[in-house]
Amino acid sequence: MTTTDNSLNLVIPGDSISLENNDISNIALGPNVTLENDSTLQPTTAGLFVSSSTKGASKNLYYVDTASGRYVPQVGDLVVGTIIGQFGEYYRVSINEFSKEVLLNIFAFPNASKKNRPRLQVRELIYARVSSTEKSVDVELSCVDPTTGKDGGFGALSGGYTFNVSCAYARFLLFTPNAPVLKKMVEKLQFEIAIGVNGKVWIKSDSSKATMLCVYIISESQNWKQSEISENVDKLIKKFKSL
Known part of the structure; x- marks a missing residue:
C-alpha cells in the first residue's frame, strides 16, 4: 500500500504500508502504527489508516484510527x-x-x-x-x-475539570491541526487543555462557569457536523453570557 496525503485506507495487522518520498525526520507517528524501517509502517490493529500532511506543518502524521471503545496503551500515546x-x-x-x-x-x-x-x-x-x-x-x-x-x-x-469523549474523537482533537471546534474556541474563549488518546480531556478556564461551558462545547461537538461548529459555538457562548 502506498500512502497519499489526507488519505483513508482500511488496514489490518501484517499489512506493510510504504511511504514514498518521506524523510524519517518528517514523520510523526500517532497511535496503532509502528515504523519498521525508514520507509515502511505496520499497523498494530485493524482500522482506518490515516495519513495527513497539512500546509505549514513540520511533519506528516500517520496513525490507525479504530472505532473500538476500549483504550489499549501504545508506546508514545x-x-x-x-x-x-x-x-x-x-x-x-x-x-x-x-x-x-x-x-x-x-x-x-x-x-x-x-x-x-x-x-x-x-x-x-x-x-x-x-x-x-x-x-x-x-x-x-x-x-x-x-x-x-x-x-x-x-x-x-491543577484544578480544572476532566471528562470523557470517545477515543476516536480524542485522537481527532489531538492529531488534527486546527481542529475546527478548538480553533473556534480559541477565538472566543481562554482556556488550558490536555487531551489524552485514552478518551479523557482536562480543561481549565478562568472561572468554573467558563470551564463548564468549554466542557459542554467539546462534549456536544462530537455530534455536530463541521459546518455547524461555528454557529453552535456562538449560540452557546451567547446563552452562557446571558446566565
Missing part, C-alpha cells in the same frame, strides 16, 4: 490519568475505568531525584506519555519529553 496509590518508587495510575492501572516511576520527571521530585497525591491528575508496553510487564508512563528531556507540557494538572 499521550494520556490523562488519575493517581490512585503509591508503592515503593512507583505511583499507580488509572487511565481507564475498565483496565488495569499503569505505573509512573517517581523519577520519570525532568531532573527528578530523591530530594527533588513531584509529590503527587491520590486523585491528583497527570498528563503523561506511555513509555513502555512490554508483554507480561505493567505498562509504564513518563512525564519527560523524550526529544528534549524537559517536561514538554507533561506533569500534574
